[in-house]
Amino acid sequence: MLVTCVSTQSDRVLTTRQGEPGQEVRTLALSMDDRKKRILRAIIDDHILTAAPVGSRTISRKYDMGLSSATIRNEMSDLEEMGYLEQPHISAGRVPNARAYRLYVDQLLESGEVDALVADQAREYFLRHVKQLEDVVASTAQVLSELTRYASLVLMPRQLELRIRSLHMVSISRSAALVIIVTDAGIVRDSMVHVSESLDSDALYAISRMLTERFRDRTLGEVQEMLRQYVLQAEADPRVLRGIMELAEQIEKQNATDNVQVHGSHNILYYPEYQDVDTARSVLTLLEAKERLVSLMKANTDAAFDVRIGPENGIPEMACCSLILAPYQASGGSTGTLGIIGPTRMPYDRVMSTLTAVGGALTDMLSAI
Numbered sequence: 001m002l003v004t005c006v007s008t009q010s011d012r013v014l015t016t017r018q019g020e021p022g023q024e025v026r027t028l029a030l031s032m033d034d035r036k037k038r039i040l041r042a043i044i045d046d047h048i049l050t051a052a053p054v055g056s057r058t059i060s061r062k063y064d065m066g067l068s069s070a071t072i073r074n075e076m077s078d079l080e081e082m083g084y085l086e087q088p089h090i091s092a093g094r095v096p097n098a099r100a101y102r103l104y105v106d107q108l109l110e111s112g113e114v115d116a117l118v119a120d121q122a123r124e125y126f127l128r129h130v131k132q133l134e135d136v137v138a139s140t141a142q143v144l145s146e147l148t149r150y151a152s153l154v155l156m157p158r159q160l161e162l163r164i165r166s167l168h169m170v171s172i173s174r175s176a177a178l179v180i181i182v183t184d185a186g187i188v189r190d191s192m193v194h195v196s197e198s199l200d201s202d203a204l205y206a207i208s209r210m211l212t213e214r215f216r217d218r219t220l221g222e223v224q225e226m227l228r229q230y231v232l233q234a235e236a237d238p239r240v241l242r243g244i245m246e247l248a249e250q251i252e253k254q255n256a257t258d259n260v261q262v263h264g265s266h267n268i269l270y271y272p273e274y275q276d277v278d279t280a281r282s283v284l285t286l287l288e289a290k291e292r293l294v295s296l297m298k299a300n301t302d303a304a305f306d307v308r309i310g311p312e313n314g315i316p317e318m319a320c321c322s323l324i325l326a327p328y329q330a331s332g333g334s335t336g337t338l339g340i341i342g343p344t345r346m347p348y349d350r351v352m353s354t355l356t357a358v359g360g361a362l363t364d365m366l367s368a369i
Contacts, residue, residue, distance in 0.1 A: 032082070037107075038065060039075050040084055044096045044104050048345045051272045055093035098310035098344060101322070105307050105348050115353045122147050122357035130365070138261050140338070140362055145264025147354050150342035151287055154261040155297040164215045164223060169195075169204040177204055183220070184330060184366070260294050262287055273320050273343045282317040287341070297325060297337045305352055310344050322346055326355040329363045338362075 032040075042063045043054045056073035059065070065072070076094050079085045084103065085094040096104075107113075125147060130139040137154050144152035168180040174197045195204070214230075215223050265287040274280040286292060296313070306325040313323055318341075325339045338359050340351050 035065075035067075036075055036079060039067075039072060040079055040096070040100060041104065041107075043076070043079075043085065043094060044100060044345075047095055048347050051343075051345060053088055053093035053095050058093065096345075098312070101309045101344055101348075102312075105309065108349055108352070109305065109307075113349055114356055115349055118350050118353040119357040122354040123361045126358050126361045127365075130362075136362070136365065137336075138263075140358065141261040141263035144338065144340065144354070144358055145267060147358070148340055148342070148346075148351055149264075149267050149270070150340050150346065150351070151262065151264045151267055153293060153297060153337075153339035153341065155294065155337040155339070156259045156261075163217050163219055164212075167208055167211045167215055169193075169208045169211075171195075171199075171201050171204055181220075260290055260297065262290075262293065268342070271343050273345075279320065283321060283341075286315065286317045296323065297339055305355070307348065307352075320344060322348075324348070324351055324355060326352075326359050328359040328366075330366045 039059060042059050042065070046054045046058060046062065056069045056076055059072050059076075060067065060069040067075075076085060079100075080087060080094060084096065084100040086097050087094050126140070126143050129143050129146075130136055137156055141152045141154040144154070163184045165182045165184055167182075170178045170180065172178050172192065175194060176192055177195045177199075179191050179193050199207075215226065218226065265284055268274045268283055269280060274283060292315070296315075304326065306323075308323045308325075310319055310322065313319075313321065320343060321341055322344045323339060323341050324346075325337050328336050328338055330336060338355055340346075340355065342351070
C-alpha cells in the first residue's frame with residue numbers, strides 16, 4: 001500500500017511504501033532553493049568530519065556563504081521542519097538524518113561527482129598491494145578496508161560460472177597431497193586429498209599437467225561431471241581416484257553457497273556512533289553473519305552504485321549504517337560485488353571514488369588473466 005505524506009510545507013511530497021521495511025519509494029518533489037541546499041550540504045560535510053551537532057555560528061564561520069548566523073539559523077529551522085535535520089538537545093546544533101544523506105547522495109550521483117585524485121590514489125594503492133592473484137579477492141577486501149577505514153565486503157562471482165586456469169597437486173606427506181585450483185577470477189580452491197604412497201613429486205606433477213590440460217577453460221560445474229566420469233573410466237591408483245572424487249565433492253559443497261570476504265570489521269569501533277556496547281555488538285554480529293551479508297549484496301542492481309542509508313537497508317542492526325555496493329567483472333562475463341559498510345555520516349564521495357577505482361583495477365586485472 002502506498003502512503004503519501006504531505007507536510008505543512010507546501011514544497012515537498014514524500015511517498016513511502018508500507019510493508020517493506022527500510023524501503024522508501026523516494027518521490028521527492030522539492031523546490032528547496034539553492035541557499036537551503038548549500039546550508040544543508042555544509043551541515044552534512046561538517047558533521048561527517050566532526051560527528052558533532054552543527055550550529056549556525058559554525059556554518060557562518062567555517063563556510064563562506066555571505067550569510068549571517070541568524071539567517072543560517074532560520075534556514076536550519078526550516079530544514080528541520082522539512083524533515084532533513086534533527087536536534088538531539090534543545091541547546092545543541094542540528095544533525096542530518098537519513099533523508100538528508102539520501103538527498104546528498106542523490107545529488108552526488110546525479111552530478112557524477114567523483115574525485116579524480118582520490119580515484120587515482122586508490123587505484124595506485126590497490127595495484128601496489130595486490131600482487132598475488134591467488135588471494136586477490138581477500139587482498140581486495142583488505143585494501144578497501146585500509147583505504148576507507150570502514151568494513152569492506154567482496155562478494156565473489158558465482159563459482160560454478162568460474163573457469164579453471166590451472167590445477168596443481170603438491171605432496172604434503174607420503175599419503176596426502178594438496179590440490180590447488182586457480183580460476184579465471186584469480187580465486188584458489190585448495191583441498192587435501194589422499195594419494196598412494198608410491199606417488200612421488202614427479203608423478204603428482206604429471207597428474208597435475210594432465211588434469212590442467214583436460215580441465216582448462218572448463219567451468220567448475222563442468223569439471224565436477226568430468227571428474228566423476230574420470231573416476232569411473234580411468235585406470236589408475238584407486239587412492240588417487242578416490243582423492244579426485246573427494247575433490248569433486250568438496251567443489252560441489254563450496255559452490256552450494258556464495259562466498260563473501262569481510263575485512264576491517266573492527267574499524268567500526270573507532271567511530272563514536274558505535275561506542276555504545278550494544279550497538280557495536282549488533283553490527284559486529286551482523287558482519288559475522290555471512291548469509292545475511294550475501295543476501296544484502298545479491299540484491300545489488302546493475303547500476304554503478306547501490307547506496308542504502310540507515311533504515312533503507314531493512315535490517316535493524318544497520319539503522320546507523322550505510323552500505324555502498326559497486327560491481328566488478330571477472331573474465332568470462334561473471335560479476336562480483338564490492339561493498340563498504342560504515343556510519344551514515346561517511347564521506348560518500350570519497351568512498352564511491354575509491355570503489356570506482358578499485359573495481360576498475362580489479363576488473364582489468366582479472367580480465368588479463
